[in-house]
Amino acid sequence: FKQTIEEDRNLNDVYERIFHMLADQFQIKRFSLYEVNHDMQSMKLIYANGLPDNESLWCNAEITEDSSACRACRTAHDINTEDEEVICTSFAGNRICNEQDLHLHHFCAPLMQGGRIGVVLQVIYADAEVEQIQKKLPYIRTYFSEASPVIESKRLTEVLHASTLKDPMTGLYNRRFLDQFKSRLIASAERSKKKIGLLMCDVDHFKDVNDSYGHKVGDTVLIATANILSKAVRLSDYVIRFGGEEFLVIITETEEEKTMEIAERMRRNLEESEFNSESTTFSKTISIGIAMFTNDSNVFDECVHLADTALYVAKDTGRNRVIRYKEGMLKEKE
Template identity: 80%
Template sequence: MRIRTKVSILILLSTLAMVVMLAGVSLLSFRSTSLENEREHGEMASELARNELLLSFLAGDYDHEALEKHIRSHIADLHEIRIVRTQATEKQYGKGTHEPNDAEKIALRTGTSNDRMIETAEGVKYQYITPYYAEKTCLQCHDVNEGTLLGLVNIELDLTDQRASALSSTYALIAAFIVFAIVLGYILRQLLMPIVATATSMRDVVAHAKEGNFSGRMEEGRNDELGQVATQTNHLMDTLEQSFGTIIKEVESMEVHSITTGEGNLLTRTVDSVKTMVGAVRFKQTIEEDRNLGDVYERIFQALTDTFQIKRFSLYEVNHDKQLMKLIYAHGLPEEQTLWCNPEVNVDSSACRACRTAHDVNSEEEENICTSFAGNRICSKDEIHLHHFCIPLMQGGRIGVVLQIIHADSEAAEIKKKLPFIRTYFSEASPVIESKRLTEVLHASTLKDPMTDLYNRRFLDQFKSRLIASAQRSKKKIGLLMCDVDFFKDTNDTYGHKVGDTVLIATANILAKAIRPSDYVIRYGGEEFLVVISEAEEEKTLEIAERIRKTLEENQFNAEGSTFNKTLSIGVAIYADDSDDLDKCIHLADTALYVAKDTGRNQVIRYQEGMEKEDSDNEG
């Protein structure tokens, strides 16, 4: 209920209560006063009747009816008088004019006076009944003892006119009270309405402020306390509006992308901005302490699924040197699907519009803006229409990663709300991702041969413990192929080192293509290469070695207008068949390689027990 209504009801009820109270007090006062006056009047009339009765007895006149007429003529407002005898009086003088009624019988029985008001159709009557007893004077006429109850006098006085007069006075008084109450109510209303208006205005201002809108103001102009309240409230709203406006502008200035739309609840926007910035900063602090880039990507995955509750998304890492995009993860795909886009984006980064243009890609603005998106084709059976929003993240002046968010039509509004917050998280994560990637690149550069892009011996030194642990855990063998390009020195001497480098690079490519992703090729030194085959079987390892040898043998090289072929000698050893020491096995593969070279080259030789001794003899 509005306070204005409450005040009006309060004034009305107060006025009615005052009128009812005054009227009730007046009526009660009239009744009380009337009863008291009429009681005195009744006592006087009863005393007069008793005296007249005494005189009539002394005079020998026992006619009560004539006496009653005489008394009625001398007492104003007397409606009726009844003189009732007791048995003692009736015994001496006979029955009287009146038989006692119920009220009179009670008075005769109790011997006490009583009075009451009687409401009749004719009006209001006051009845006063008083008994009289034999006194010394009465003994002259009555043959009874002193103090004997002789009878009673019942007097009824007519109060109808007095009541009418009293009611008229009461009505006039009530009318005066009503007029007074109306005037008082008007005065109170005039006094209270400014307070009500101020309270209502303040309520509206506070309600808007609660919703984050500090633009509400109270009307000023009064020179009293209410005016001071309005002035101070407006000053407070000015301060809050400027303060929160400044805060949100400062927060947004710290972000690459504004997280607000500039509309709606300023308080909520400010709180959301601060919360997002705090969350983003904490997220950055957390990923800065992660061990490697893989851990950072995993934490981004958790943020997308848990914090932002995104159902479908992809994250790609861009390799500008090789012009390809590496899929980090794709979430929410149907079964047996691996990408939300066409597979060409993995081998050609220019197929991704976001990567190619370095701009956001939003299919809600243009349906087929990126032809590589395959979400609707993939989910055609689910009868849902999908949109995608791709965000390229700049690192070091070029695209580092691309985040792709996929959503259905029904999720568009919710995704639109979340995108600014996701951008803020990614903006904070960008320098960390760039730093982690640079660290991994620098670390990888120390583990790889710059010319062939193969791992070097330092990589083998660092990772052989993992290879051994993996083999022991899976109870699998490791195939070791020690490869050496035959007569490589002659190639350098004949065609030059540049052509020799071309031979080494071609050999490295052949080796890399011949193995699985779980296997490794290591440039062991010079023209020597070590191929490490995990979960190997001897027969399969020898097949791979032979395929490598044959592929290089068939490959033709061009130099100074002529072509030539190169061959490869390969020594094979198996960990842990030949030895439970990996370094020892590598040495045994190298021993088998020297046997291959000593016995004709361009062949694959499996290490056999005793070769070490033969090799030592040959060296001797």
């Protein structure tokens, strides 16, 4: 197994192989994998399998914002409800599956990398599966431990590579990131059967800022806009500087109503912000076009284009507004 994943192209391939190892080889129905970000003290969901519809995590969402809420991450110990029934208060499986009349157990294994927790694997199982899962766990733990140095190495390589995928001024991902990672986003959406919200955002009349106040103030506006957009989304979402004053926000595992709420919050927060240039105070607004992958198109790039079309309509109908793409807009734009 170790040699196989060493020869995988990248970290995403390794994670996919672990997914199939759990689902196909070990026949595990319910599991999660998280990456730990120690700088942000957060956890990023890589995937979660076997969840009921409209659920995205087997644990309380708090762990994605505060990694110390995860007992396995905090203690660096394996966590097993066979040792103690309510050993971790962040586990939400029994609440999630309450209507299914299931009583669930869980096993969480932290993976050490460079002296710190790098990844946490979670296996969830029902009463009827206790005996067979307990027999499988030592083998799963062995496979997982063998993967540790490979994951660490490939993760370091990706961190170094990521420096070329960031916009140096705003710290956001750039279009090169989107080109390289959209296949991973698409695969995740197909696996979870959840939608992706695409928000194409453009600062209104941005050229006037550079012309009136200078490029330094213009840069300040772009950095502030990037921060406002980033604060409005989860760690599992992506904010990309698409070019100039244009940003693409990718909302993962979402629905249309939630996506619209996030977009409106972004629009309102920028509108309420103030910027200073010497003795002058001014404000800016933003226009946002929205498309949903896969509701509007099964082709990701086409969905980005549809979000851009909706942005064009937002600009053309007065700016400072959120517009959802509707069928026929493309012809109107042309």
